[in-house]
Amino acid sequence: MANVVLKTDKLGIDFGGLSAVSDFSLTVHEKEIAGLIGPNGAGKTTLFNLLTNVYTPTRGSIELAGKPTHGKSTAQLNHMGIARTFQNIRLFKDLTVLENVLVGLDRKIRYSLPTAIAHLPAFFRQEKLARERALELLSIFHMEGMANDKAGSLPYGAQRRLEIVRALATDPCILLLDEPAAGMNPSETAELMENIRKIRDTFGIAILLIEHDMKLVMGICENITVMSFGKVIARGTPEEIRTNPVVIEAYLGKKEGK
Ligand SMILES: Nc1ncnc2c1ncn2[C@@H]1O[C@H](COP(=O)(O)OP(=O)(O)O)[C@@H](O)[C@H]1O
Ligand SMILES: [Mg+2]
Structure with a gap:
C-alpha cells in the first residue's frame, strides 16, 4: 500500500449556524488522483480552505505526510508540501x-x-x-x-x-485543484485531463481534484468522494459513484436547487 500523503479525521467548520463541512474524513495516498464532487454549496472549496489553513477547523484534524498541520500558516503548509489553485483564478496579472x-x-x-x-x-x-x-x-x-x-x-x-x-x-507532495476545467472548452478540458495524469506521473505527487466536468472526474480519478450539504454522502470508484442512487438524487436536485 502506498504511503498516506493527506489524512483528515472528522474535519468540520461552522459559519454561524451553518455547518459548511462536517465529519469529513479522507485519506489520499501517494500518487493518487482523488476526486471531490458535489452540488454547488456542498462545501468543497471550504474543504480546500480548511486543508490549507485559510480557515481554522472547528472540529477534527489534518495530517500532511504524517505530520499534524494544526497551528501552521498557509505558507508553512505550502513548505510542508500542499499546494493549490483557486476556483477564481489568482495570478499576479x-x-x-x-x-x-x-x-x-x-x-x-x-x-x-x-x-x-x-x-x-x-x-x-x-x-x-x-x-x-x-x-x-x-x-x-x-x-x-x-x-x-x-x-x-x-x-x-x-x-x-x-x-x-x-x-x-513550490514542489508539493499534494496538489489541490479547485475546478481547473471551469470555463475551458471541450478540447482544452480533454488536454487538461491528459496533463493532470502527466503531472502525477512526472512529479510522482498526489492530486485532489474538485471538478464539475463529470467526464474529467470519471476519466482520471481513482477514488471519488461525494459531498452534499457539507457531508460525505458517498465514496468509491468512478463506476460505483456513477451508479449510486444517493449521488444521482443529490445531483438531480430533489433537495438541492443548483
Ligand atoms: N467565509 C464564509 N462565511 C460564511 N459562509 C461561508 C463561507 N465560506 C463558505 N461559506 C458557505 O459554506 C457553504 C459551502 O460553500 P463552498 O465550500 O464554497 O461550496 P462549493 O465549493 O462546494 O460550491 C456555502 O453555503 C457557503 O455559502
Ligand atoms: Mg467551490
Whole structure:
C-alpha cells in the first residue's frame, strides 16, 4: 500500500449556524488522483480552505505526510508540501508568465541580498537555474513561448494552466485543484485531463481534484468522494459513484436547487 500523503479525521467548520463541512474524513495516498464532487454549496472549496489553513477547523484534524498541520500558516503548509489553485483564478496579472512561476520557485531557490552582492556569480547562477526550471515547468503545458507575456493578457484557459504551473513550482507532495476545467472548452478540458495524469506521473505527487466536468472526474480519478450539504454522502470508484442512487438524487436536485 502506498504511503498516506493527506489524512483528515472528522474535519468540520461552522459559519454561524451553518455547518459548511462536517465529519469529513479522507485519506489520499501517494500518487493518487482523488476526486471531490458535489452540488454547488456542498462545501468543497471550504474543504480546500480548511486543508490549507485559510480557515481554522472547528472540529477534527489534518495530517500532511504524517505530520499534524494544526497551528501552521498557509505558507508553512505550502513548505510542508500542499499546494493549490483557486476556483477564481489568482495570478499576479501585471507580472509576466515567467515571473509568476518564479514566485512559486522562490520558496525553493534561496539567496539573500548580502550573498547576492558578495557572490555575484552564485547569484546569477541561481537566477539562471530558477529561470531554466521555470521554463521547464512551463513546457509541461507548452507555455514556454508565452514566458514574457503579461499573465493578465493570456486567454482564460492559459491562465488556468499557469496557476497550476505556479503551484507545481513550490514542489508539493499534494496538489489541490479547485475546478481547473471551469470555463475551458471541450478540447482544452480533454488536454487538461491528459496533463493532470502527466503531472502525477512526472512529479510522482498526489492530486485532489474538485471538478464539475463529470467526464474529467470519471476519466482520471481513482477514488471519488461525494459531498452534499457539507457531508460525505458517498465514496468509491468512478463506476460505483456513477451508479449510486444517493449521488444521482443529490445531483438531480430533489433537495438541492443548483
Ligand atoms: N467565509 C464564509 N462565511 C460564511 N459562509 C461561508 C463561507 N465560506 C463558505 N461559506 C458557505 O459554506 C457553504 C459551502 O460553500 P463552498 O465550500 O464554497 O461550496 P462549493 O465549493 O462546494 O460550491 C456555502 O453555503 C457557503 O455559502
Ligand atoms: Mg467551490
